Amino acid sequence: ISAEKELINRLLARYDRVGRGGRPVLNASSPVNVSFGLGLIQMDLNEKEKILTMSMWTRHTWVDEYLRWKPERYDGVTEIRVEPHQIWVPDIQLYNTADVDIPARAALAVVRYDGTVSWYPHCIFRSSCSIDVANFPFDEQRCNMAFGSWTHNAKEIDLQMAFSGGIDLSTFHADHMDSSAWDVCDVNATRQLVPPDDENHYSVLTFQLLLRRKIVFSSYILTLPCVFLASLTLVTFWLPPERPDRTALGMSTFSSFMVLLLILVESAPPTANTVPKLGVYYCFIMVIIMLSIILSSMVVNIARGPSNKTSPVPRFLAFVSTMDPQSPLNINA
Template sequence: MFSKVIHKATAENEISNAPVIINYNGDVTWFEKSVYKSTCSMTVTNYPFDVQTCNLWFGSWTHPIYEIDFRILGKQGLDVSQLEKYSVWEVSSTEVDRKEHGGGKIPTYSIITFRFELKRRLTFMNGLLIVPCIILSSLTLTVFCLPPSRPDRTMLAMSLFASFLFLLLMLVETAPPSASSTPKLG
């Protein structure tokens, strides 16, 4: 009936006084408070300059639209003001969409899709990987400027090699383990 979902989400429900609004015509609006944790597959080909897209689907798989109808309240978009400001990720765009699936002999179900586009913040990566790579690359050019007879040329070249190896290990350590591709930077 529905396409395969590759995202996993778990909910931690709070036992609280969740407000319920009952209208005169029988419509019930329930504001349930839940925290959802989800994972998305990542493509890190352009790491650390990558942009990831994550989709979250909410709907009922057992109750048709005449029993539970998911709707979007307002068209102002998603409120991302409560997200952590100092996270590695920055929300660059959001979308909310409602679709109806089924029809005919199959009951119709409503599904709401939240789409997040996340962009990696570069402040941490600049200091950790990019600036040291630029400095080491410029030092590599100085190895070729030194005369071959100098004994410190070999020592400088070996030190640069060890530094690049260390940076490569740092790249492997900071890259996401669930990545589906290899970064170009490596």
Template sequence: MFCNIPGVYCKNDELRLIQHLMLKYDRDVRPSYNQSTPVMVSMDMTVHQILELDEKHELLTTSVWQRMRWHDVNLMWEPWRYGGLNKIRLSMERVWSPDITLVNSVLPNTKQSEIQAVVSYDGSVSWNTPRLLKSSCPLNIVYFPWDKQICNLQFASWTHDGSELALFSTDDSADDTDYVENGEWQLLEIPVIREQFYAPCCEAPFSYLNFHITLLRRSGYYVENLIFPSLLITTAGMLVFVLPPESGEKVSLSVTILLATSIYQLIVADHIPVQSKVFPIIGLYLMSTQLLLAGSMVLTVLVLNIHHQGDSGKELPRFLRVLLFRYLGRILFMGDSVKILQRETIRRTPSFYNPEFDRDCLNMAPREPYLKTTQYYSTNKHGTGVRTHHVTIGIGLTDQSAEKELGQLNQFFKKALMSLSTIEEWVKGKRRENICKAEWLLLAKAVDRLLLMIFSTSFVVSTSTILMGHAMFRID
């Protein structure tokens, strides 16, 4: 403000103060009383939002408010000389500022912020500026999607070592009062740790601040859209051993389920770093389920082969029959089926052909007793014709007609017995074929049930060990 009073020219107090301070001020000179005294710079931070954690490229994007304080001995004045003015605001281009840099930033150095610094009469300088930080964040995705990540924001002076600039924080952790929640990540804590490191260029150590941003992944989305469907698909894969071989769909079902798990493997691969040094638990689980399903597909082919062995009439080997009837039937709760098949195996078809009877027929001679019947007709007193029979029993007699008739009868019975014997052999063969086929079918059913028990147990153990166990006892 300027004022026009006769003989007096008034100038604004703030303008006079700034002109006075800037008259001999050089922003390139470190504001210290002597060369050996470091400038004490305090830095604190308010985390506003975690915008993104790119797992694929291991990058963290954060919106923060950065607050820095230091003392500039060249920016001091007595307020009473300037109308009681105890604070002024100067652009950062006009005052010295510490070159505090995000060491692990992936963005190029940006231009100086246009936000002004607040300078107090005692030389204290306060500079608060919003910043969008994009930093590298090596991830440990072993426990994905139940993982906890710690991303460091490392701030240090780019050119001043510890003998010239001492960086520290007034708080033990960053401020998250106004933090906006992220949908995927839960912010747990942001402790601040001051450390020192030695660079090859300088004798004195550099001081830097590490803001450890600790994030916990919200796993609900992945459980609902990745874990649960994968469990259902793997459970459906166990149904391959329940599906009857006669359906003809056992192998195709195995291949379909195996392809489905491969698709979920690609989804997981899309969420983990390309150059990851560790393998995620979910990937290990999917790999184990793929091995189980691939094994089930191979064993399904074996079961189908066993199922169709009986079609060729091949008999079940004795050791397999013993294994099936004595052990597997009891272990797999197939006792009823085994007992029925055992009864069918023991039962024999009655024989129609008796060699003794055939020999007796062939050895019959005319000397054997035979009956000869003679018919006579007479008339009774009523005039009615009556037929009477006269039977003659002969022993050791020879009669050419009787011998001929007996020989014909013998040949007839012999042919009949031979025909019955042929039919009997066919029935026996058919029955043996059916029993043989039934034994192979029962063995295939037993193997299917045994594999169902083995694979179901393996699935439950792998799921509880790999997924549930690591979800409950994940690394801190």
């Protein structure tokens, strides 16, 4: 039998004697310092359900005082690999999860001779994220992910950051950049003691991601057609009054804006707090087009009506034209 197998058998046999329950410390008053970090692989933000799905690899590092040995006694073996269910692992959980069952891919734990344990499982996290659609489709969203021990307070498990930025974005940068409709603009990570006024507070790591929507698709579908159709509204007034298609052009433009509004409603997530400014602009332009259709109908009616020059100008039309109810336009021509 090799020295590595002999070492693993002895360490696990010792672990079976002391038990895997309880923290791996010789002194019960000593905390277990756990270094925790995340690495982003892929992500997806479901705006309608307000759920952020993150495919990430997680980094757990701690010291197990029951997994120590002298390398010179085992042919210089300085590290071994064991199954995580065979040793104690910290119960680090996502607090604001939207899914009770978090799928994770099995990964071996690497143990060094000084008791340092490194565990890098791959997990898929689904967290809740509040959505603000006021600037849709040029919006930015801030999503938070809070991690901490589910049962141990800060005196038992002291959770620390594994990376200075909180989340590693460089390892799989091409994957999440090309496969997502969002750009990760900034990442902030903070460590808090919750609740702060309680002696039995918990160590919580909060990761905040600033996401910016990629505007290539939205610009071509929602923005550019809106500018072109709004310009067509002016063409309605450039047509001569004897052309009956003035009203038809206005109705076609109105119907086009209605289609864009339906696309916007289908694309933007429904929220009770805010309304997209682009949707407000669509409604405003549709009101302008409706007024242009009414005025064009009046112009066509007057231009193609009976040629009786003694007919007075209607009082309401004179008021709209001059904002003066006593306008001389009311006098018979």
